[in-house]
Amino acid sequence: MNITVIGTGYVGLVTGTCFSEMGNNVYCIDIDEEKIKSLKNGIMPIYEQHLESMVIKNHNKGNLIFTTELKKGLSKSDICFIAVGTPMASDGCADLSVVFQVAKNIGELMSHDLIIVTKSTVPVGTGDKIDKIIQKELDKRGVNYNFQMVSNPEFLKEGTAVEDSMRPDRVIIGSEDEKTINMMKELYAPYVKNHDRFIIMDIRSAEMSKYASNAMLATRISFMNEIANICEKVGADVNKVRLGVGSDKRIGYSFLYAGCGYGGSCFPKDVSALIKTGEIAGYSPKILNEVESVNNNQKVVLVNKIREKFGENLSNLSFSIWGLSFKPGTDDMREAPSVVIINELIKSGANIKAYDPKAREVAENIFKNNENIEFCNSKYDVLNDSNGLIIVTEWNEFKSPDFNEIHDRLKHKIIFDGRNQFDKELLDTLGFEYYQIGC
Template identity: 55%
Template sequence: MKIAVVGTGYVGLVTGTCFAEVGIDVTCIDIDQRKIDNLCQGVLPIYEPGLEEMVTRNVDKGRLHFSTELAGAVQDCDVAFIAVGTPPGEDGSADLQYVLAVARGIGEHLSSYSVIVTKSTVPVGTAAKVRAEIEKALAKRGESIEFDVASNPEFLKEGAAIDDFLKPDRIVVGVSSERAEEVMTKLYKPFLLNGHPIIFMDIPSAEMTKYAANAMLATKISFMNDVANLCEIMGADVNMVRRGIGSDARIGTKFIYPGIGYGGSCFPKDVKALIRTAHENGYDMQVLRAVESVNDDQKSVLFNKVSKHFSGKLKGLKIALWGLSFKPKTDDMREAPSLVIIEKLLVAGCTVSAYDPVAMKEAEHLLGSSIAYAKDEFDALIDADALLVVTEWPEFRVPNFAVVSRLMKQKVIFDGRNIYDARELKELGFAYHCIGIQTTHPEPAFAAKARL
């Protein structure tokens, strides 16, 4: 098969590369000539574990190609994926201008039957708009070429995207014809050999499935953060609560870890878009509005703890940050809690020294010279009045606390991801604050037994 993937961002690049990995001829298209030149040289625009090696391997094998020429890629291709960005507009709705521009371009160059697939996260009804744009372009050419439009939402976790694509929990495809279903079944056959299910449905349901999935996961996160805040007030231990409810199979253990809010390219954007879609159709998504509100507030929780600990006297303090990306194993800082925390610290008169294993370049792009960029996690701690753990990178989990203690001016740690043991740090002489536990109060005598 021959496929085209328009857009070489996170979704498009992972999609194209993984299809090439199973032997399909793939051309990835982007209008950014510099990005394409870099990709041809093995320089990727994103960080994703294992992706660089896979890109290089498939380019060398002649299965993966990069180009700015849409015409050559679309002509005679079996499937064309639209995988460009759908950024939120000022009102929270998804901006479809790039998706529809690609659809017009495909209509201008389509030469034979093809399935045009929206891979971008798009609102219900987008496939119909894509079809209309292609038909309009074909009519302008005076051509009558058969094509189908399908919806194939992605469910990739940043940091584990390759495994998610090659070993999917499920593949969701929205189609409106048997012919399109046959083409998509053939395309995904290599991924079905190990029993991974493909679920065919109507196109509007497929479009809704993506938003509903992300909204549910965002809801679990905000719910647990709300519970964590109440636990802290009431003297309960959110870690115990999490274990207690996570053992219920109806709830499960995933996405119920308390923290400082979700970020990234999907959850914030998709929650906003679903709220907006409902509003435009006369319905109020009350639960999701609360989810969004809780998440916005949660991003300030760590700063509020810092302010309380230092009695509001933050001017002149040096604060060390461990972690800048919104989650580990990615350099993505879109909607990252670190950005909110840093902004509040700077406004309060603090100086900030930060370290992240892979997001330093992205941070410099976003923050410029407003903060200091450390060469490693320990460099960030030199003469710091407090350490804020913002992203739970593996290398932060078991640091040498003797070195931490020696480097810092004041032994104060604010753990936004609950990765340390409060009792251990107190014994080492640290003032320790985390999420959902009254760390300033003595633990009950039975607490150690409860951990077993």
């Protein structure tokens, strides 16, 4: 098929690249000329495993085209995906300004019948608004092209986005037009050997499915962090509690790890947007408000432990940070706990040395001109003369470190572990003070 994907962020770039991998001709559109130029030269705007090689291969083959010319893509395409960002606005709602501008542009430029798919995460009812915007522009032009709206939410996890795209758990198609549904099934057929993975529903239910999924996962994380905080008060071990809870087949182990809070581009903004959706409709979502509150508080749990150990004034103290991205496998630092932790420590007077395998460049931009933070090229170099090691992101290279090396380099043999990675009894025998979440 011939496809246009508007937006070359995480969702758009991964989606377009994976469609091209299956032999489709894909036009990836973005208004950022520098980004398009970089993509043509094989320079990625994000880090995502396997993505770079697939982009270069399919671009060189000619079936993955990067351009700023929306008209060119639309003129040659059967299906157009809207995959632009929907960031959190100042009031907590999803900012749909770019989505609506894209809809207007589609109405101004489309030159034949078209299937228009929202891949961006959008509140319930957005598909109807896009439909009206496009139709208004067509009416202005005096043309009568037929178009069908589809909601096809993405369920990509940063760090495994290519794998998730190529082997989806499910493909939700929000449409009530049989011909359109069949075309979407044909497009996704190479990814879905088991056709039971297609879930067909109306557009509004598809839009809600994405928000409900992310909110459920965020709720599990905040619930377990709440349990962890209770465990600390009563002398229980959340690591053992997790095993007891997760062994129940009705619950399972996924998203039951206690830690220093969730971040990223999805959970924070989607929980907030779903709260606002409920409020606008006249309902106050009490559970989701608490999910958000627990997560915000969880991001300072490690800071509180450090202050309890060293006092409120951390002047003349230096701390090492392992991990800056909000999760391993990505360089994304949006809403990352590391940002909150670093800012709080610096506010108390501390100096920071930080290391992350992929997110250094992003972090340097976030903390530019801040003299209280230094970025290092090695997880061991950050430890020199440090008063304590703080583990924020559970990258694989942090899971089995040389504890003798850590012991020799740290000024104070103290580890604050925001991901509960190590065996406390082992670290006790090695002479470390070891602080975890929920233990």
